[in-house]
Amino acid sequence: MTAFSLEPAQLAWCAELRTLAAERLRPLAEKGEPGHVNRALVAELGRLGLLERLFTSGALDLCLMRESLAHGCTEAETALALQGLGAHPVHAHGTSPQRARWLPRVADGTAVAAFALSEPGAGSDAAALTLRAERDGPARWRLTGEKCWISNAPEADFYTVFARTAPDAGARGVTAFLVPADRPGLTGTGLDMLSPHPIGALDFDAVPVTAEDVLGEVDRGFRVAMGTLNLFRPSVGAFAVGMARAALDATLAHTAGRDAFGGKLKDLQAVSHQVAEMALRTEAARLMVYAAATAYDAGSPDVPQRAAMAKLLATETAQYVVDTAVQLHGARALQRGHLLEHLYREVRAPRVYEGASEVQRGIIAKELYAHQEAR
Secondary structure (H helix, E strand, O other), X not given: OOOOOOOHHHHHHHHHHHHHHHHHXXXXXXXXXXXXXXXXXXXXXXXXXXXXXXXOOOHHHHHHHHHHHHHHOHHHXXXXXXXXXXXXXXXXXXXXXXXXXXXXXXXXOOOOEEEEOOEOOEOOOHHHOOOEEEEOOOOEEEEEEEEEEEEOOOOOOEEEEEEEOOOOOHXXXXXXXXXXXXXXXXXXXXXXXXXXXXXXXXXXXXXXXXXHHEEOXXXXXXXXXXXXXXXXXXXXXXXXXXXXXXXXXXXXXXXHHOEEOOEEHHHOHHHHHHHHHHHHHHHHHHHHHHHHHHHHHOOOOOHHHHHHHHHHHHHHHHHHHHHHHHHHHHHHHHOOOOHHHHHHHHOOHHHOOOOOHHHHHHHHHHHHHHHHHXX
């Protein structure tokens, strides 16, 4: 099904990415150690030129990459997305030395990036973060505190870290720092999560940073964080759409071939109507994701609202589609190693990270009322 306004070349590229994901990236993903960065997989993404495209593509291309890779290899999709999330602040706000040191290595897959925003007491409420950046001279600080649920931690080579430089200033007192992993006082531990991605906690014990490590402006780091999230939120939706499509394709094949009650499962109206609903919701989510990405690329002022809508609809849709697919497959889908068992564990987290569904609803309502008041 041709979706939105994609050109034939874009559709062909998506098909190529799905093939690469299944044939070249999936075998590498299967060799990875759960809960740890799969550097061989990251390096292959670099060799294929996909990581470099993170810095040369718009939001729509990012969505197409994430959706297509997710269809065949969720681990490859996640590895690509985390490189982009961690390195985008350097690309968008970094100094020439920062960019020269790190971006080529991120692009070729030899350096692993991470985005360190969440804390034990500041997940959805990002403006409430408490990691302290205490002055240690005219252009020096010491970072003290914790970060938690950080993808690629503690194995990343550098972190985009958001710390409080102005106490009691809310979002206005946050600064973004580029912190190499070998800085003294920076340690971390891995966390055992539902889906075995590399996720960990970081401890900052008076970690030294200077003005040369600042990304953007001092006390204006929240803009860096929100600008990054506005770009990546629609593509989280694209990741979800890719998983939903994989679950739908598996369900179409299963219900068309499965004998039950004297015929095929697909011949039961209760089944065929559920499959139709799965397809309907998946396509609606895809269209909203593409629309949000196109708005971002066009510089539309309503990007925060569109991005929130796209992430919300797509992630909630994927949860429904994967759950329905499991139901229609029956017990076989619950076996360890089955595609749907894998997707069932993968699909839950996107409704939480980069702004939980409740946060997205809050953003949407805030934007709606602001627009109404401006009339």
